[in-house]
Amino acid sequence: MKKMRFLPKLGRGGKIVRNLVLVAGLALVIWAQYGCPLPTIDMEFRRMERKNLLPPSEIVLHTGQITVSHSHDPGVPPPKITEEQILGLGEDYAVAFWKHPFSTSGNQLACWSFAEQPGQVKLVPLLYTISDTRDKDWPERESCAAVATLQLPEGTVRGEMTVEAEEGIYQEESQVLEHGLCLFAFQSRLDSYSGDWVQGLPYTLRLYDAAGKLLLEQTGTVPVRA
Amino acid sequence: MKQEEKKKSQRLEHQENAGGRGQARLDGFQWLYIATRGIRFRPDRAAVRRELEAHLEDKQADLRRIFPEMSQEEAERRAVESMGDAWEVRKQLAKIHKPWLGYLWRLSQVLAVLACLWLVSFGLFRGEDAYLGDDGYSELWDVDNLPGTAVMGDQDDRRYLPGDDPNQLLALEIGQTEHVGGQNVSLRRAALWQGDDRRELYLYLRVDTWRFWERGVLREEWMKVTDDRGNCYALEEGNYYALVTAGDPPEDGSRASGLAWGGYGPFHSGYEVYLRDVDPEARWIRLDYGPTQPLVSFTVELKEEDQ
Numbered sequence: 001m002k003k004m005r006f007l008p009k010l011g012r013g014g015k016i017v018r019n020l021v022l023v024a025g026l027a028l029v030i031w032a033q034y035g036c037p038l039p040t041i042d043m044e045f046r047r048m049e050r051k052n053l054l055p056p057s058e059i060v061l062h063t064g065q066i067t068v069s070h071s072h073d074p075g076v077p078p079p080k081i082t083e084e085q086i087l088g089l090g091e092d093y094a095v096a097f098w099k100h101p102f103s104t105s106g107n108q109l110a111c112w113s114f115a116e117q118p119g120q121v122k123l124v125p126l127l128y129t130i131s132d133t134r135d136k137d138w139p140e141r142e143s144c145a146a147v148a149t150l151q152l153p154e155g156t157v158r159g160e161m162t163v164e165a166e167e168g169i170y171q172e173e174s175q176v177l178e179h180g181l182c183l184f185a186f187q188s189r190l191d192s193y194s195g196d197w198v199q200g201l202p203y204t205l206r207l208y209d210a211a212g213k214l215l216l217e218q219t220g221t222v223p224v225r226a
Numbered sequence: 227m228k229q230e231e232k233k234k235s236q237r238l239e240h241q242e243n244a245g246g247r248g249q250a251r252l253d254g255f256q257w258l259y260i261a262t263r264g265i266r267f268r269p270d271r272a273a274v275r276r277e278l279e280a281h282l283e284d285k286q287a288d289l290r291r292i293f294p295e296m297s298q299e300e301a302e303r304r305a306v307e308s309m310g311d312a313w314e315v316r317k318q319l320a321k322i323h324k325p326w327l328g329y330l331w332r333l334s335q336v337l338a339v340l341a342c343l344w345l346v347s348f349g350l351f352r353g354e355d356a357y358l359g360d361d362g363y364s365e366l367w368d369v370d371n372l373p374g375t376a377v378m379g380d381q382d383d384r385r386y387l388p389g390d391d392p393n394q395l396l397a398l399e400i401g402q403t404e405h406v407g408g409q410n411v412s413l414r415r416a417a418l419w420q421g422d423d424r425r426e427l428y429l430y431l432r433v434d435t436w437r438f439w440e441r442g443v444l445r446e447e448w449m450k451v452t453d454d455r456g457n458c459y460a461l462e463e464g465n466y467y468a469l470v471t472a473g474d475p476p477e478d479g480s481r482a483s484g485l486a487w488g489g490y491g492p493f494h495s496g497y498e499v500y501l502r503d504v505d506p507e508a509r510w511i512r513l514d515y516g517p518t519q520p521l522v523s524f525t526v527e528l529k530e531e532d533q
Binding site: 012013015016019020022023026027029030031032033036038047049050051052053054055090091092093111113114115 | 327328330331334335337338341342344345406407408409411433437438439440441442443445448492515516517518519521522
């Protein structure tokens with residue numbers, strides 16, 4: 001009995017094309033199953049913006065590339081930010097983005113509206129702790145909660161920020177980084193590993209010019225993530 | 227027989243490696259070995275060899291049929307001679323049969339098998355079989371403009387579809403759509419119900435895009451709901467339970483306004499907004515969505531005569 005054929009008999013080239021199309025389709029399904037991860041944090045950030053219906057913002061901080069100042073324990077190297085985070089500046093808001101190292105569903109994006117901050121300088125807490133990498137092994141490293149300050153007055157070269165917590169006052173300083181922002185890294189005395197413990201605490205911010213003259217003193221409360 | 231052929235092959239290979247290009251008379255096996263040796267992709271080599279072998283055997287059989295007195299060895303010798311110079315045939319076959327196409331074919335097979343195995347094993351372990359139909363909130367596309375799936379969402383449909391329940395004050399199929407950042411945000415349906423002591427409004431919103439890798443989401447904290455009488459309806463976090471069990475409120479009566487998932491698929495995300503204590507005098511309700519300035523806004527007329 002003659003064998004019925006429902007599909008045309010393919011040559012070598014046809015089989016290759018068929019197999020590659022099948023592989024591409026399956027790879028697409030697998031990629032979608034893992035949350036469509038993109039290769040770089042910038043691409044992930046842009047995608048998160050689009051998912052949240054936001055227009056593209058200007059990236060003003062990319063934490064994977066910078067070293068922050070840290071005032072206490074003078075003489076030791078400053079901590080480096082090891083968690084990859086991005087800060088974007090929109091028209092009247094800032095977006096903080098943290099990329100989960102393994103899972104796209106763990107990515108976080110927070111939006112900080114400037115309308116809710118009365119002072120001239122706007123504060124944007126980062127979403128995740130940063131690590132104090134001063135010559136310590138991983139388990140002994142300290143985690144710092146970081147706050148970025150944006151829209152600094154012209155001529156600012158250095159800033160100091162104090163935060164009043166129940167256990168006492170924390171004071172940190174920062175040089176002005178690229179894109180004209182300061183980043184303050186607060187290390188909790190209570191061994192808190194939460195990155196948001198500074199949120200909601202009263203702060204005082206002082207900004208100085210190159211001659212050490214006080215340009216601005218601002219007080220308020222560190223914004224709390226909704 | 228196989229062992230013998232293997233030994234012969236090894237001998238020929240050894241001879242070839244030593245640089246020997248045998249000019250002596252070749253038997254059928256040797257001729258086939260030499261002629262096909264230039265084909266680097268083994269499955270192709272085996273196929274060509276089978277074809278040439280069949281050809282050789284046909285020739286031998288023909289000779290034996292025409293000259294019945296001819297010996298087997300003589301017939302084989304003549305058949306081999308008629309096939310031409312083995313080294314020349316080898317050169318020609320090597321030129322025709324490029325190995326990369328064969329390797330690519332093999333690679334495509336391996337990749338296809340690996341992809342299937344990956345999907346079947348890891349895919350199932352991850353439990354991401356939502357679109358197969360065992361999740362009441364997932365479907366390939368929102369075919370019915372209602373939260374939940376078309377098959378399993380009948381409990382929710384009751385709220386939005388016009389019915390004869392006297393407590394249903396209004397059921398609207400709205401379909402207002404705004405295009406934001408490559409996403410279509412639309413208010414699909416609204417339903418106003420009279421609860422025991424207050425009015426409740428249900429709204430079904432959908433965000434859709436063909437770019438499945440950036441399927442849109444709505445955040446409760448960015449949704450502002452107001453009405454024409456100046457009321458502001460606060461959406462409280464974590465009211466998913468209150469929303470999905472709207473027909474069966476908790477005993478303490480703690481049903482607050484909220485935003486919750488209302489179905490999803492590869493190209494769409496559905497959301498339901500539930501508002502309690504809707505002002506009976508309100509003529510319209512306005513939804514503004516955005517972190518600061520509204521990215522999208524929808525207005526729902528609540529008085530039937532205004533529609």
